[in-house]
Amino acid sequence: MRVTLTAPDSRGPRVIQEIPDIELCRLEGRNGIGKTLAVRLLELCSGGQPYAAHEHSWSTLRDQLGRVQIRIEGLPVGAIDVELTPSEWPERPTAQIDTKLGTVKIDGRTSTWSELRTHVQVTRVAGDEGLTQTFAIELQERANHVGAVLEEADPVFVAWDEYFDGLSSAAGSVSRADLEALMASATEGHQALKTAEATHEENRAQLEMAERRYATLASFAERQAELPSRLQELSAALGQVAEADQAIGEVSEALQVLAARAAIEERQRPELVRLEHLRPRRRRDLQELVVAERGILAALGLGVESSDRDLRAAREEALRDVRDAQKQLRELDLVGGLKRTIGDLQGQLRVAPKSLDREIIAAVPEPITTASLRDGLATRMHEVERLPRDGEVAQLARRAETADRRRLLAQEALECRRKAVRKRELVEEAETAFVALLGLEAKDRGEYEALESRLRGAQEARLSAAVRLNVAKRALAQLLGVVLPEPASGPESEIDDELEMDIDAGGDGELEVDEYNSPDAWQRRANELEAEALRELRVLAAASGTDPATVDALLRLVPEELDTALTEARETLDRLGAEATHSRVTLADAEQRSKASAGAIEEAHRAVRSAYVGLTDPSGVWAALNSGLRDVLGVSGESEAVTADLELASALGRVSMVAEWFASAANKVREILSAAELVLNSLARELDPRVASSSLKAGGRSPASSDFLYEASIRRWSESELGKLVSGEVLRHELFDDSRHVSVDLRRAIIAWQASEGVPRQRPLEAFSSGEQVFLYTRAKLERLRDSRRPSAYSLVVLDEFGAFVARDRLGQLLSYVRESALGTIADQVVIILPLAQDFANDKEAPFLRQLAEGFEGVPAGLLNRIRQLESRNYFATSADGL
Amino acid sequence: MPPSTDESGALSGRARETAQALDVVRYVLDQASAAPGGNAELVLPESAIAAALMAEPHAESVGERAAAIFNQHANSVAGYLARSGDGQPGGTP
Numbered sequence: 001m002r003v004t005l006t007a008p009d010s011r012g013p014r015v016i017q018e019i020p021d022i023e024l025c026r027l028e029g030r031n032g033i034g035k036t037l038a039v040r041l042l043e044l045c046s047g048g049q050p051y052a053a054h055e056h057s058w059s060t061l062r063d064q065l066g067r068v069q070i071r072i073e074g075l076p077v078g079a080i081d082v083e084l085t086p087s088e089w090p091e092r093p094t095a096q097i098d099t100k101l102g103t104v105k106i107d108g109r110t111s112t113w114s115e116l117r118t119h120v121q122v123t124r125v126a127g128d129e130g131l132t133q134t135f136a137i138e139l140q141e142r143a144n145h146v147g148a149v150l151e152e153a154d155p156v157f158v159a160w161d162e163y164f165d166g167l168s169s170a171a172g173s174v175s176r177a178d179l180e181a182l183m184a185s186a187t188e189g190h191q192a193l194k195t196a197e198a199t200h201e202e203n204r205a206q207l208e209m210a211e212r213r214y215a216t217l218a219s220f221a222e223r224q225a226e227l228p229s230r231l232q233e234l235s236a237a238l239g240q241v242a243e244a245d246q247a248i249g250e251v252s253e254a255l256q257v258l259a260a261r262a263a264i265e266e267r268q269r270p271e272l273v274r275l276e277h278l279r280p281r282r283r284r285d286l287q288e289l290v291v292a293e294r295g296i297l298a299a300l301g302l303g304v305e306s307s308d309r310d311l312r313a314a315r316e317e318a319l320r321d322v323r324d325a326q327k328q329l330r331e332l333d334l335v336g337g338l339k340r341t342i343g344d345l346q347g348q349l350r351v352a353p354k355s356l357d358r359e360i361i362a363a364v365p366e367p368i369t370t371a372s373l374r375d376g377l378a379t380r381m382h383e384v385e386r387l388p389r390d391g392e393v394a395q396l397a398r399r400a401e402t403a404d405r406r407r408l409l410a411q412e413a414l415e416c417r418r419k420a421v422r423k424r425e426l427v428e429e430a431e432t433a434f435v436a437l438l439g440l441e442a443k444d445r446g447e448y449e450a451l452e453s454r455l456r457g458a459q460e461a462r463l464s465a466a467v468r469l470n471v472a473k474r475a476l477a478q479l480l481g482v483v484l485p486e487p488a489s490g491p492e493s494e495i496d497d498e499l500e501m502d503i504d505a506g507g508d509g510e511l512e513v514d515e516y517n518s519p520d521a522w523q524r525r526a527n528e529l530e531a532e533a534l535r536e537l538r539v540l541a542a543a544s545g546t547d548p549a550t551v552d553a554l555l556r557l558v559p560e561e562l563d564t565a566l567t568e569a570r571e572t573l574d575r576l577g578a579e580a581t582h583s584r585v586t587l588a589d590a591e592q593r594s595k596a597s598a599g600a601i602e603e604a605h606r607a608v609r610s611a612y613v614g615l616t617d618p619s620g621v622w623a624a625l626n627s628g629l630r631d632v633l634g635v636s637g638e639s640e641a642v643t644a645d646l647e648l649a650s651a652l653g654r655v656s657m658v659a660e661w662f663a664s665a666a667n668k669v670r671e672i673l674s675a676a677e678l679v680l681n682s683l684a685r686e687l688d689p690r691v692a693s694s695s696l697k698a699g700g701r702s703p704a705s706s707d708f709l710y711e712a713s714i715r716r717w718s719e720s721e722l723g724k725l726v727s728g729e730v731l732r733h734e735l736f737d738d739s740r741h742v743s744v745d746l747r748r749a750i751i752a753w754q755a756s757e758g759v760p761r762q763r764p765l766e767a768f769s770s771g772e773q774v775f776l777y778t779r780a781k782l783e784r785l786r787d788s789r790r791p792s793a794y795s796l797v798v799l800d801e802f803g804a805f806v807a808r809d810r811l812g813q814l815l816s817y818v819r820e821s822a823l824g825t826i827a828d829q830v831v832i833i834l835p836l837a838q839d840f841a842n843d844k845e846a847p848f849l850r851q852l853a854e855g856f857e858g859v860p861a862g863l864l865n866r867i868r869q870l871e872s873r874n875y876f877a878t879s880a881d882g883l
Numbered sequence: 884m885p886p887s888t889d890e891s892g893a894l895s896g897r898a899r900e901t902a903q904a905l906d907v908v909r910y911v912l913d914q915a916s917a918a919p920g921g922n923a924e925l926v927l928p929e930s931a932i933a934a935a936l937m938a939e940p941h942a943e944s945v946g947e948r949a950a951a952i953f954n955q956h957a958n959s960v961a962g963y964l965a966r967s968g969d970g971q972p973g974g975t976p
Contacts, residue, residue, distance in 0.1 A: 145899065145904060146904045149900050152897075153940060156939075156940060159945040160949060628958070629957070631958035658953075658964065662952070665925075676907045713910065713911040
């Protein structure tokens with residue numbers, strides 16, 4: 001076949017114009033004219049990558065060569081026209097560049113590189129490569145191949161990793177161990193809750209007993225200290241009241257005598273009787289009102305001289321206090337607020353139509369229906385009702401209550417005053433009427449007025465005594481825990497006098513001496529309380545395992561000793577109170593944790609179920625893995641039992657592990673490829689530093705630990721590959737004693753084999769560098785081509801760079817081999833490229849030679865042809881038959 | 884997975900690159916499995932994964948490839964992991 005080439009846009013590199021259609025062609029030319037470049041471009045066209053170990057040259061061609069047109073003629077298929085586009089070639093000399101190589105036409109029609117390669121196969125065999133360089137180039141080529149695959153497959157590795165990461169995630173994050181740990185934690189939490197409940201209940205009971213004991217003791221001590229003086233005050237007040245009553249009685253009697261002396265007509269008698277009853281009654285009512293008012297003033301801490309304005313101010317202040325306490329209560333009392341809110345909601349839901357039960361009432365993350373809200377509120381209300389009220393809240397509630405009572409008392413006092421004013425008018429009115437009715441003489445009138453004055457003095461004394469009596473009774477009532485009637489605002493004296501008559505008819509007109517006026521009654525009450533205290537303390541002692549005898553002794557203690565016992569009881573109370581508070585906090589914490597733990601378990605169970613369903617969904621994203629997942633899962637997700645969920649968690653854990661293994665295995669492959677690129681480059685560089693620059697990517701990175709991990713294996717693989725190179729029949733026969741096994745050891749840089757007699761032999765790689773051996777490698781390489789030749793393709797083999805290393809006699813020997821063994825079998829056409837041995841065009845003898853060639857017969861015609869070719873294109877190509 | 888060939892029956896450029904890359908990976912995996920502590924039973928799935936990863940450079944079809952390899956080898960991998968108890972890809976070279 002004939003090949004013509006042109007590079008019209010080249011900015012440097014040159015390429016020869018033609019390889020003629022000569023079966024065994026000798027192509028001899030000057031250096032730098034593009035002989036080798038032409039052959040390598042043809043190799044590229046036929047699918048080879050001759051620049052695998054020459055990356056710098058590749059870059060130069062990309063930048064400077066420009067498009068190259070190649071025409072191949074003389075083949076049965078017709079002319080093949082190629083246009084190479086180096087500017088579009090990839091940055092690295094990878095093998096897979098067809099899409100960027102250029103265009104091809106066969107017999108005028110657009111075709112493919114694959115089709116071209118069914119018609120043409122071009123192979124270059126270099127004669128300037130010793131064994132070590134051949135090895136280096138071979139390893140470099142493999143390094144580039146591995147690097148290209150690694151780079152190209154990078155998105156596949158990434159997608160693979162994401163795929164199995166996704167599978168691992170889909171298998172869920174809850175392992176069986178997690179689930180078991182959660183369940184164990186929940187059991188433990190439940191146990192802790194029970195313990196906390198029991199502890200708190202015990203503490204609460206002890207606190208209650210301590211409170212009862214302290215209260216009993218404190219009351220006992222108070223009574224011991226105060227009862228005698230209180231009884232004395234009562235007795236004294238009773239005596240004063242009696243004295244005043246007696247004085248009043250005497251004066252009243254004198255007044256009646258005086259009235260009897262008056263001339264009262266018969267018709268006036270009923271009025272006189274009425275007034276005689278009405279006057280003391282009104283006076284008594286007035287006294288009661290005043291007593292009541294003063295009692296209230298004392299309860300409010302106000303003096304008797306306090307004005308209405310003072311009372312109104314006290315009432316307003318109490319009201320403000322009530323409102324303030326209630327406001328703070330609303331803010332602080334979350335429990336109360338929660339209860340009120342829940343109660344309100346429950347009230348609303350109770351009246352909600354039944355038809356709403358299944359309707360979603362709240363679009364929270366897990367929507368709830370009306371019915372489930374109702375149930376949930378009932379459960380929560382039950383819980384809230386058990387929650388303790390905060391101490392501060394209870395204190396505020398008491399404050400509000402006390403303030404409200406003060407407000408009511410102030411109001412009551414004002415009411416008493418108002419009624420007293422009216423009652424005083426009525427008293428005056430009755431007195432005036434009475435005096436008018438009597439119609440006394442002037443002498444009797446003076447006596448009457450004196451008696452009236454004495455009567456008012458006695459009544460005033462009685463009033464003071466009654467107030468003291470009231471105070472004494474209240475002090476005793478408070479001391480002995482007796483509930484007295486509330487201070488009254490006095491009789492409803494504004495009703496008409498007729499009704500008053502009816503009421504008065506039933507009364508005795510004297511201060512009623514009931515049991516509250518009897519010191520003995522109070523003493524009996526005190527004795528009863530002692531007995532009750534003794535019983536209570538004995539019960540408490542028995543409950544706490546204390547000897548009841550100590551209780552009896554306790555009640556016999558003198559006041560100072562009682563104080564000490566009381567202090568101890570107070571300390572015990574405080575200690576138990578602190579313990580109860582602590583256990584309440586512990587209990588609340590345990591409840592919280594138990595609830596959280598239960599929620600976490602529920603969540604974990606849901607996650608396991610959800611992951612299982614997601615993986616086994618026949619229409620889900622993992623449906624393609626169905627058979628593999630079925631094998632790995634090996635369980636059914638139909639059971640709801642906890643043990644089934646544990647099994648599911650185990651199965652999902654297996655899926656996750658297997659998925660991670662698949663991701664990790666891919667990463668391992670990537671590491672091996674990366675290590676192979678690096679190690680092969682490194683080995684090539686060790687063999688021949690000239691090829692070292694070809695690996696940019698692998699050579700530019702620092703070795704990773706995985707590189708060292710795989711380095712030995714990759715080195716052995718390299719030695720195996722190189723061993724195949726030198727195990728061809730020709731080389732084994734010529735160099736290795738027909739040994740059946742030839743091996744390469746790169747670490748020791750030797751080739752080892754066994755001689756025919758079985759003796760192991762080895763030689764350093766450097767020893768295989770003589771011309772004779774280069775000839776042998778060439779033969780070996782040509783022999784290898786026999787196996788890789790494409791049957792249908794026209795095979796052009798180019799023997800390049802032989803002149804510098806092969807002696808002419810060896811070249812003849814090689815040509816003989818080509819003629820006899822290669823042509824027709826290994827190659828259809830062979831071109832031998834040689835450096836120009838004699839420059840016929842530029843030698844000083846050139847003109848003479850040219851004249852000789854042109855003017856004399858007998859001079860070989862080929863000489864003139866060579867001279868003309870040299871002159872026109874710096875090389876000549878002729879048949880090699882003459883060599 | 885056999886390397887692809889062009890119409891002439893010879894290995895294409897990419898197929899040649901892939902074949903060599905796969906060859907070195909398989910060799911290393913074999914060596915690793917034969918080393919002490921190696922796992923011969925994982926070489927097969929690992930080799931299959933290597934071949935699947937290098938089969939073609941299109942990430943779009945990774946799911947199909949991954950599913951095929953997973954369905955074929957998941958059970959044996961799970962069995963190995965269960966026996967070894969470590970859950971890690973084996974093969975210390």
